[in-house]
Amino acid sequence: MKFRLILSFLLLASSFTAFSQERQKGNNSAVAEKxxxxxxxxxxxxxxxxxxxxxxxxxxxxxxxxxxxxxxxxxxxxxxxxxxxxxxxxxxxxxxxxxxxxxxxxxxxxxxxxxxxxxxxxxxxxxxxxxxxxxxxx
The missing domain is CATH 3.30.70.100 (Alpha-Beta Plaits)
Structure with missing residues (x-):
């Protein structure tokens, strides 16, 4: 049970990190074009x-x-x-x-x-x- 909870947390954290990196890339693109x-x-x-x-x-x-x-x-x-x-x-x-x-x-x-x-x-x-x-x- 603890293992599944930890695994779910890690997957969620990984998804959040990937999403944050994509948003930053989008923002960097706008800054780069300015x-x-x-x-x-x-x-x-x-x-x-x-x-x-x-x-x-x-x-x-x-x-x-x-x-x-x-x-x-x-x-x-x-x-x-x-x-x-x-x-x-x-x-x-x-x-x-x-x-x-x-x-x-x-x-x-x-x-x-x-x-x-x-x-x-x-x-x-x-x-x-x-x-x-x-x-x-x-």
């Missing part, structure tokens, strides 16, 4: 517009990431599912986000490659993206 520049590339949804997520994920985003080099911290790709307001149309089909250290370095890397980046749009979408550059506050 101050970074975030380049969000938003693809608005509209009837008749298309978006090839597989191409975007496997070809386009890695190509752009390659141009950014060591200035790039990470990038994410999001697929739009629904509006935040019930019964409203989807605002964006997809969003690509680059987290970078320096806006000046980003602009210097993108400028000579902008024609190639824009030419690649036709391979995955017929939508003109909206680009927002911001600073991660938290």
């Amino acid at each position: 101050g970074l520049i975030k380049v969000s590339v938003l693809y608005p949804f509209a009837e008749g517009k298309t978006f090839n997520m597989e191409y975007y994920e496997t070809k386009h985003m890695p190509m752009v990431a390659g141009f950014l080099g060591s200035n790039l911290v990470k990038y994410t790709i999001e697929k739009g599912l629904a509006s935040g307001v019930p019964n409203q149309p989807l605002p964006y089909m997809a969003i690509g986000i680059f987290y970078i250290k320096s806006l000046a370095e980003y602009q210097a890397a993108i400028a000579p490659n902008i024609a190639a980046i824009r030419a690649d749009f036709a391979n995955y979408t017929n939508v003109a993206p909206v680009i927002l550059v911001s600073e991660v506050v938290r």
Whole structure:
């Protein structure tokens, strides 16, 4: 009986420790991103517009990431599912986000490659993206 009680306590303590470590990792991630520049590339949804997520994920985003080099911290790709307001149309089909250290370095890397980046749009979408550059506050 004591053995089961001790074993249950150890399992509970182990689970709590793992949970605490995961929460700390999440908090550390937010702290690590603070101050970074975030380049969000938003693809608005509209009837008749298309978006090839597989191409975007496997070809386009890695190509752009390659141009950014060591200035790039990470990038994410999001697929739009629904509006935040019930019964409203989807605002964006997809969003690509680059987290970078320096806006000046980003602009210097993108400028000579902008024609190639824009030419690649036709391979995955017929939508003109909206680009927002911001600073991660938290």
